[in-house]
Amino acid sequence: MSERISHAGLRGKVMSADEAATFIQPGDQIGFSGFTGAGYPKAVPGALAKRITEATERGEDFRVSVFTGASTAPELDGVLAETNGVLWRMPYQSDPVLRKKINDGTTLYSDMHLSHSGPQASQGFVGKVNVAVVEAVRITEDGGIVPSSSVGNSVNYLDSAERIIIEINNWQSLELEGMHDIFRVGLPPAREIIPVTESGQRIGTSAIDIDVNKVVAIVETDAPDRNSPFKPLDDDSRAIAGHLIEFLENEVTQGRLPANLLPLQSGVGNIANAVLEGLSESNFENLTSYTEVIQDGMVSLLDNGTMSVASATSFALSPEAAERMNQNASDYAKKIVLRPQDVSNSPEVIRRLGVISCNGLIEADVYGNVNSTHIMGTRMMNGIGGSGDFTRNAYISTFVSPSLAKGGAISTIVPMVSHHDHTEHDTMVIITEQGLADLRGLAPRKRARVVIENCAHPDFRAELLDYVERAEKGGVSALHTPHNLDESLSWHQRFVETGSMRK
Secondary structure (H helix, E strand, C coil), X not given: CHHHECCHHHHHHXXXXXXXXXXXXXXXXXXXXCECCECCCCCHHHHHHHHHHHHHHCCCXXXXXXXXXXXXXXXXXXXXXXXXXXXXXXXXXXXXXXXXXXXXXXXXXXXXXXXXXXXXXXXXXXXXXXXXXXXXXXXXXXXXXXXXXXXXXHHHHHHHCCEEEEEEECCCCHHHCCCECECCCCCCCCCCCCCCCCCCCCCCECCECCCHHHEEEEEXXXXXXXXXXXXXXXXXXXXXXXXXXXXXXHHHHCCCCCCCCCCEEECCCHHHHHHHHHHCCCCCCCXXXXXXXXXXXXXXXXXXXXXXEEEECEEXXXXXXXXXXXHCHHHHCCCEEECEHHHHCCHHHHHHHCCEEEXXXXXXXXXXXXXXXXXXXXXXXXXXXXHHHHHHHCCEEEEECCCEEHHHCEECEECCCCCCCECCCCCCEEEECCEEEXXXXXXXXXXXXXXXXXXXXXXXXHHHHHHHHHHHCCHHHCCCCCCCCCCCCHHHHHHHHHCCCCC
């Protein structure tokens, strides 16, 4: 793979992953590349896990803090979590082993907006970045790093790190070069205005320029990204997609959206991906996207011509779609732009472009507050990710979910959410397979009935309506937002005690 390292002075830095891992010391804070299972280092984390395990067996304390762009994969989050060696993690994760360590208190976790994470690392608010470990497809003649299948926070970590380790991955296509658009936003008071006025507009460079003197090791790898396949479309997903398409068609008819809509954002997951698949069967043409991840459904829209261009910071593809992306990277580079998440998740740009956001939820309450992170208010699932960046600043913000979970034991529409991630002020549209609740311009008492009548499952609808009606008669507590505080979380308590929200 020496042809992938064009900088003569860096060729001598090539070594094994085990050797590279010796540059990471106990207590170090490590900035890894990677975002939603794409573009993360494949070898060094495993070698570091081996070092941590050996040190622990000798009775030594070896723990590190881990920064990323978003979630990674078992080869990074999983292997490090298994050692109990992750002291602190930010800003988003989805690994089951790491999730367990977070919830049992072994690993401290800061769940933060993705648009905040890179700048906070650069500003030093979360301490020094001692080491940056990033994956690349090649190193240019002047030492620039051409990222692989994600950009994420790599620029922030490379700029801030005291030491840099680069993994050159031969599995990642060299034709990814040219897909990236690297633009440094900077920090106050010299923060740059991001001059993006169209989804596909390029404003930066194809490689990340770095201080080559900070490079301590280069590791050669040949391993694929490990993303999971998406679940096939089911009846609920099709119904949700249908409700959203009908809503968007009406917005066009009412003159509130152009015929090709405005740039679309889609969160990670099976439901959001299914909504994208549904757009393939709509009458919309020449769609665009300004989002954080490109999933299979969006690639399909690009393939069939429904979508003309997509901007993101990463892929979140099934293994089959990832292979197709690698084989046809030069063609996709004409339609896809991968940016740092400082840009892809920039609130200013999201609002400027008028993005239509679509994200998943764990639960929503009758007044439109949304919980997208915690099960029963306490157990962390994955994190808020970029959903807050887009929801707060979207032209139209939507949340999608089936109305039931856990085989019908849980209603995703509840009297009061057990944890707040997105307030009623930011939630415009909620969609389940039952229907769509357009909450724009509605006061709380109106919102409650619209959510219950349109989104709640029939098995829980009458009980929700009874709750609201009694709350409205509750005297001093029946003010602007009526609640029965002694039972507002009783559904969650019932589930904890019995395994079901049903009476």
